[in-house]
Amino acid sequence: METPLLTVIDISGKTAEISDLYKNLPLTFINDHVIRVSVMTQPFYWHLHPNSDESFLVIEGSLLIDLENTTIELLPGQLFTVPKNTNHRTRPGGSKSVNLTFELKDIETIKTDDPEYITGS
Template identity: 40%
Template sequence: MGEPKSYPYVTKLDVKYPPLTVVDVPAMVAACTDSWFNQTLCKVNDSVARLGIFQGEYHWHKHDRDDEFFFVLDGHLLIDLEEETIDLGAWQGYVVPKGITHRTRAPEKVIVLMVETADIVPTGDD
């Protein structure tokens, strides 16, 4: 087994907001200076809600055991699948089923809520 891959994304898997805490998305968006930022907001049972603040494109990857839900809060998100591209605007969402190779792209800054299992590896299964 080789060295783990390095990616140019800021991915924080710690739970920022424990139960009984107000989740303050506008404050996180205002403080973000990264072009690709992903922070776990909270854990709900066996799943997590994550905030993504993206601009640019992610690499192609898949999750063999986990579905992913993307919900655009602000901006425009493209989800490339092998055969098509899903085009989402504010207040639209999409589930990428487990085992489907995909990547996300944001021509301009987008703010996305993601829901997935707590054990998922955001960069994909190698």
Template identity: 50%
Template sequence: MPNLYEVIDLASESSGVNVYENHAVARINDHEVRISIMFEDYHWHCHPDSDECFLSVEGGLLIDFDEGTVELHPGQLITVPRGVRHRTRPSGERSVNLTFELAGARTESLSSPTV
């Protein structure tokens, strides 16, 4: 078979990574699939021009919102609408997740919400 179809090995993409890593692994039309390997909290932010869909692959992923926190377990998926303030963090020592978003989506850093 010709090499028209690239197989992405997610285990290889995340293997041996011991610091925060986030990079694109695939492109679908005008969207990217990114893999994120997390060991600590990511800062509060939003994406004003793109929804962001998270798929937990390994470990648990906590997504904090102004209204509370959602926990994803491996195999679970959630979409964060564009413009919604959030932050992500692993629920254990390490989390691996995929995100699906507009290629080149802007990320705006935001201050922590007042509680």
């Protein structure tokens, strides 16, 4: 997806009709990074990104970012960056969370609650 230059992106319009339990849509690209909007009503799986940090900005609701030893709660307008190689998962703090995610375009995601990852098989 290439976003034409000088395009206004209506985030509320893009998220208004989403009824999926989890949806992650690319909005625009900036050099080698992508800005995505995610709408979630259920937790995402535990994972890490070996090649990129990942930043979250809450638009609506609240977002819980579970790390191995703590949980970060973000409210609308708050931003948090998960460093690369950090095991984490995201989940809505209530019934629904709408967030912007800023990350490398070719981000690699390793699912860490996968038995193959845990055992190293």
